[in-house]
Amino acid sequence: MRTSIFISGGGIGGLTLGLKAARCGIDVTVAERLPGPSPIYKGELLQPKSLEILDSLGVIESIFKHGHKISDLEMTELKNLKAVPEHSLMSYSILPSRYPFSLMIHHETLKEILLDKAKEYPSFHYHPHTICKEIKDHTVTLEDRKEKQSYEVECDFIVGAEGRSSVTRNYMDISVKEKNYNHHFLTVTFPRPESMVKGKIISTYQSFLGLFPLPDNEVRSVYLIPAGEYKSLRKKPISEFHNLYKKLCPELEGYVDQIKEWKQIQLMVPLKYHSDTYVKDHLAIIGDAAHTVHPMAGEGMNMAIQDGDVLGELLCDMHKEGKLDPVNLEWYPKVRKKRVSHQMHLSHLSALAYSYPYRPIGWLRKNSLQRMERDTVSHYKQMLNISGLGLWRETLYDRMIQGGVLPIRTDKISCDKEQGCTIFTQNQDYPWKETEALR
Numbered sequence: 001m002r003t004s005i006f007i008s009g010g011g012i013g014g015l016t017l018g019l020k021a022a023r024c025g026i027d028v029t030v031a032e033r034l035p036g037p038s039p040i041y042k043g044e045l046l047q048p049k050s051l052e053i054l055d056s057l058g059v060i061e062s063i064f065k066h067g068h069k070i071s072d073l074e075m076t077e078l079k080n081l082k083a084v085p086e087h088s089l090m091s092y093s094i095l096p097s098r099y100p101f102s103l104m105i106h107h108e109t110l111k112e113i114l115l116d117k118a119k120e121y122p123s124f125h126y127h128p129h130t131i132c133k134e135i136k137d138h139t140v141t142l143e144d145r146k147e148k149q150s151y152e153v154e155c156d157f158i159v160g161a162e163g164r165s166s167v168t169r170n171y172m173d174i175s176v177k178e179k180n181y182n183h184h185f186l187t188v189t190f191p192r193p194e195s196m197v198k199g200k201i202i203s204t205y206q207s208f209l210g211l212f213p214l215p216d217n218e219v220r221s222v223y224l225i226p227a228g229e230y231k232s233l234r235k236k237p238i239s240e241f242h243n244l245y246k247k248l249c250p251e252l253e254g255y256v257d258q259i260k261e262w263k264q265i266q267l268m269v270p271l272k273y274h275s276d277t278y279v280k281d282h283l284a285i286i287g288d289a290a291h292t293v294h295p296m297a298g299e300g301m302n303m304a305i306q307d308g309d310v311l312g313e314l315l316c317d318m319h320k321e322g323k324l325d326p327v328n329l330e331w332y333p334k335v336r337k338k339r340v341s342h343q344m345h346l347s348h349l350s351a352l353a354y355s356y357p358y359r360p361i362g363w364l365r366k367n368s369l370q371r372m373e374r375d376t377v378s379h380y381k382q383m384l385n386i387s388g389l390g391l392w393r394e395t396l397y398d399r400m401i402q403g404g405v406l407p408i409r410t411d412k413i414s415c416d417k418e419q420g421c422t423i424f425t426q427n428q429d430y431p432w433k434e435t436e437a438l439r
């Protein structure tokens with residue numbers, strides 16, 4: 001068998017790239033290990049930049065139909081469980097975007113939408129229940145697990161989109177250094193009150209509950225526990241779990257109780273790593289194969305989509321211009337690497353802010369979030385950076401304002417390009433187009 005682009009792994013990253021390549025007529029083959037939908041919970045929050053990309057791929061209407069829009073994230077800090085809650089609100093609506101909101105959608109629904117769309121293109125080939133076993137130069141050995149048969153595929157380019165354990169990354173001889181955290185999360189979806197439409201984070205100095213509304217009056221929840229506590233928690237009656245939630249959010253009475261067994265609840269172990277290299281010769285890695293991020297800022301799935309978009313656009317242009325020198329692939333990390341690093345840094349900082357159970361940290365967090373909401377520049381920077389729409393780095397000056405050392409700025413944001421406060425332009429997303437630099 002022969003194909004132009006072989007993609008190992010049909011997760012969100014692989015399918016975004018596969019669809020993008022198929023839309024420009026490239027022969028593309030995706031092999032996916034699983035026979036059907038995965039039972040494991042994975043990311044569900046789409047950031048504004050990903051919505052723009054999904055719009056360009058012709059699937060936004062389906063996504064709106066199956067998603068729940070979230071414009072505001074409400075952070076509530078409780079001094080103790082009886083105290084009056086103190087709120088701060090971070091809003092996507094301050095962003096000058098077509099999509100000034102994020103959107104919650106079931107992970108498997110999003111995959112299905114991408115796959116259905118890709119199958120409309122004759123140059124797209126999808127091999128489910130097929131594992132990428134081995135790579136040798138331009139030849140990939142696949143194993144059809146249903147038929148128990150192996151076969152080879154010859155290709156021009158190979159993209160590893162296998163998530164955390166990546167055959168392609170191993171073949172490229174890239175090792176990654178994992179960082180673990182002092183906490184884990186319990187995560188589960190259950191029915192929600194109809195009025196719960198905002199994203200919510202509710203915390204005390206020693207507990208954290210995140211609530212992210214899904215369509216059909218469901219809510220995805222994440223609850224932070226110290227690393228290693230899961231086993232002992234599971235031995236307790238399920239009512240203990242309900243109580244942990246209801247203490248922080250009494251509104252969940254009658255809703256979280258609908259979780260009947262511990263086995264409905266998934267343990268989520270956060271970790272992070274970032275590969276130094278994304279590209280070698282005719283091989284590239286995208287998404288979790290290249291970087292894994294702490295889930296606090298809801299970026300993992302978005303980074304996979306954004307990698308798929310940039311690499312896909314590059315491969316499309318290379319094919320269109322007949323410039324297939326693999327050296328061109330270097331444009332992909334040039335665009336993506338520093339953006340990924342910054343989003344990983346933001347997610348890591350958010351994780352640190354919630355992971356140490358000390359009262360002064362809770363107090364500092366509450367104050368800096370409230371000041372961030374009121375300080376127009378900090379608010380804008382935070383939302384711009386997590387949205388993926390642009391990158392405007394935080395400075396020491398910003399941190400001093402958030403820490404209460406300097407006064408809050410209430411003036412309107414006035415952007416000039418030098419500051420980097422604007423939305424990424426097409427030339428920043430796809431810089432090889434401007435310079436006609438492909439070889």
Ligand SMILES: Cc1cc2nc3c(=O)[nH]c(=O)nc-3n(C[C@H](O)[C@H](O)[C@H](O)COP(=O)(O)OP(=O)(O)OC[C@H]3O[C@@H](n4cnc5c(N)ncnc54)[C@H](O)[C@@H]3O)c2cc1C
Pocket residue numbers: 008009010011012013014031032033034041042043044045130131132133161162163164165167267268269286287288289295298299300301302304
């Ligand atoms: C528990 C959990 C919670 C998360 N929560 C969030 C969140 O709230 N927000 C967010 O944005 N992100 C979240 N993430 C991260 C997000 O799910 C990932 O970043 C995203 O799915 C990465 O997409 P991907 O396509 O790179 O990899 P994956 O989604 O891992 O897809 C890789 C695919 O490759 C297949 N595969 C693997 N090996 C092979 C092989 N050898 N041959 C063929 N196929 C193979 C796998 O079966 C899989 O389908 C979470 C992740 C986990 C695990």
